[in-house]
Amino acid sequence: MRVAVSGSHGSGKSTLIEAFVENHPEYQHEPEAYELLEESFSAEPSAEDFFRQLECHIQQLEKYHSGDRVIIERSPADYVAYLKALVVLHRDNAARQLFDEASVLARKAIHSLDVIVFLSTRDVRSYVPDEEDLELRRAVNDILESLLLHDELDLLSSRSTVVVEASGTLEERIQLLEQVTQQR
DSSP: OEEEEEOOTTSSHHHHHHHHHHHOTTSEEEOOHHHHSOSOOOSSOOHHHHHHHHHHHHHHHHTOOTTOOEEEESOHHHHHHHHHHHHHTTOOTTHHHHHHHHHHHHHHHGGGOSEEEEEOSTTOOSOOOGGGTHHHHHHHHHHHIIIIISOTTOTTTTOOSEEEEEOSSHHHHHHHHHHHHHHO
16 A cells, blocks of 8 residues: 655644654655755745655556555645645746646646545644744645645545545554555
8 A cells, every 4th residue: 555644834743743753663664855956955945946855756656556555754735735825825936837747747747646645734732833934834744734734736536546534633644554555
């Protein structure tokens, strides 16, 4: 099963994945694309940075096939959401064009996943420092919700990829992730 854990920064993706893989060593963990790229990104990422990360992410997805057991940090929709947030927040003039291109790429790539687990930040009770760009975090969370739960951009048109929202405590999120992987 090819599972992506989706959410804005500070939503608990890494924590959930680490806890899941600890109990399920048969799953390979693929880190976020920015960790794989040998580039250094500025403190305030640009639209080009997010687009390059999407391209790297798609290359990661292409390595896996139906039946492989992998859990991937982020989904193609995450990078689209960050680009759209840059447009909405008027932070990068290149974001509009790259958002359109990224949407096309994500629509094709998202079907390489069996499940996307969306971690909303609405119920995250942990402290997130101001340097984590809370305005961007909120915008990305809202956009991911519209992309994944309401399919605003028709990224999930064929419905071959299942999207579930995981909320609550880490234990509740792990339990949902385990249920989803056992059912499929």
